[in-house]
Amino acid sequence: MAAEPAKVDPMYQFTIEPLFGSANWEIAGFNIAFTNSAMWMLITTVVLGIFVWGGMKRELVPGRWQMAVETFTGFVENMLEANIGKAGRKYVPYVFSLFMFILFANILGLLPLGIVGLHPFTFTSHFTITGVLAAISFSIVLIVGFWKHGFHFFSLFVPHGTPLPMIPAIFLIELVSFAVRPFSLALRLFVAMMAGHVLLEVLSSFVIDGTNAGAHFGLLVGLPSFLLMIGICALEILVAGIQAYVFALLTSLYINDAENLH
Amino acid sequence: MPQIAQLAETFSSQIFWLLVFFGIVFFVIGRGMVPKVMGTVAQRDSQIGSDLAAAEAARAQADEEEEAWRKRENENRAAAQALIAKAKAEAAASNEKKLSAAQKRLDKKLADAEAAVAAARTSAMAEIEGVAAEATQDIVQRLAGVSVTAASAKKAVKEAMSNG
Structure with a gap:
């Protein structure tokens, strides 16, 4: 049975493959193949759409579903109002979309659909994706900042009460910390999602290889690894929520800087 | 790492x-659906707020009505008390009047009766005198054979009677 060693490549799950023979679709010379990544974006969009649509019954006394959707909108609204104030309400559509899109992507990517032969793909574990989302958030910050305050927006880089000789140095430091924001935003989500999935895959390879190597290894390595995997799975569900929340929270904090300066 | 290895092609x-x-x-979701969901929430909040305000107003009105009712009740009670007191006083007065009238009647009856008794006595006295005088006349006639006039007999009787 265990003659040939099972091969588990922890990185294989992040491979992007074109689906439905769309590998050569192009727009203006750029490849736009409909990949498994795009497929899961579609699934995320559809599931999210169904979820929110189910909350639109507009009943005075909400049912469970409507209550769930209203909890999420209320959560995002409260977060924006707490961080930005009354002016934060107009960002609810964007931050809600961002938060829910990332949250649903993370959780759908965690579903154990491999059991039925499907291979979930967590597109938030690709920095191309998180990078674009971070860039959109950062663009909003820049656009709102310059739109509302013009060049006065640069005063963001000089905190109140900075001694005059310190201003150039502080300005540089603040500018760098500001410029780093989109990267930290993008990398945090990408790294968190990828690390969790790699860890699960590595542990599962321990279970498979250990069991294949015989009962002793199975008990000594496979079983503890399996128990650990169960714990890590729970942790990953937590991380899926937390990372979506962190992305939305940091976006709202950055928008607060643009909206209210200091 | 496919994220980097496939970067250029994907x-x-x-x-x-x-x-x-x-x-x-x-x-579609963020701008189309979410405002409607939030609108429902806001609508519900305002509905709850107005319901609470209506309940508050109804309670205040109920308090007010209770207060008015209590006032009216007290007034009615006071009026009833006054009515009872008046009726009592009237009853007492009319009793007094009736009693005094009865007393008067009794007094009068008593006086009449006393007068009648006195009259009867005097007439009886007079009769006794008359009878005594006649008897005296008779006695004197039989004993002494002297006929006395009725007047002197009467006089003698009177003297004897008054002397006792």
Whole structure:
């Protein structure tokens, strides 16, 4: 049975493959193949759409579903109002979309659909994706900042009460910390999602290889690894929520800087 | 790491489809559905607020009505008390009047009776005198054979009677 060693490549799950023979679709010379990544974006969009649509019954006394959707909108609204104030309400559509899109992507990517032969793909574990989302958030910050305050927006880089000789140095430091924001935003989500999935895959390879190597290894390595995997799975569900929340929270904090300066 | 290894061949499709689907999420869900959901929440909040205000107003009105009722009740009670007191006083007065009238009647009856008794006595006295005088006349006639006049007999009787 265990003659040939099972091969588990922890990185294989992040491979992007074109689906439905769309590998050569192009727009203006750029490849736009409909990949498994795009497929899961579609699934995320559809599931999210169904979820929110189910909350639109507009009943005075909400049912469970409507209550769930209203909890999420209320959560995002409260977060924006707490961080930005009354002016934060107009960002609810964007931050809600961002938060829910990332949250649903993370959780759908965690579903154990491999059991039925499907291979979930967590597109938030690709920095191309998180990078674009971070860039959109950062663009909003820049656009709102310059739109509302013009060049006065640069005063963001000089905190109140900075001694005059310190201003150039502080300005540089603040500018760098500001410029780093989109990267930290993008990398945090990408790294968190990828690390969790790699860890699960590595542990599962321990279970498979250990069991294949015989009962002793199975008990000594496979079983503890399996128990650990169960714990890590729970942790990953937590991380899926937390990372979506962190992305939305940091976006709202950055928008607060643009909206209210200091 | 496929994220880096495949970067050159996949970045355009990744960005394209992300913009497509995130755009759908933002414009259809974020801008289309979420405001409606939030509108429902706001509508419910305002409904609850107005219901609470209405309940508060109804309670205040109930308090007011109770206060008015209590006032009216007290007034009625006071009026009833006054009515009872008046009726009592009237009853007492009319009793007194009746009693005094009865007393008067009794007094008069008593006086009449006393007068009648006195009259009867005097007439009886007079009769006794008359009878005594006649008897005296008779006695004197039989004993002494002297006829006395009725007047002197009477006089003698009177003297004897008054002397006792």
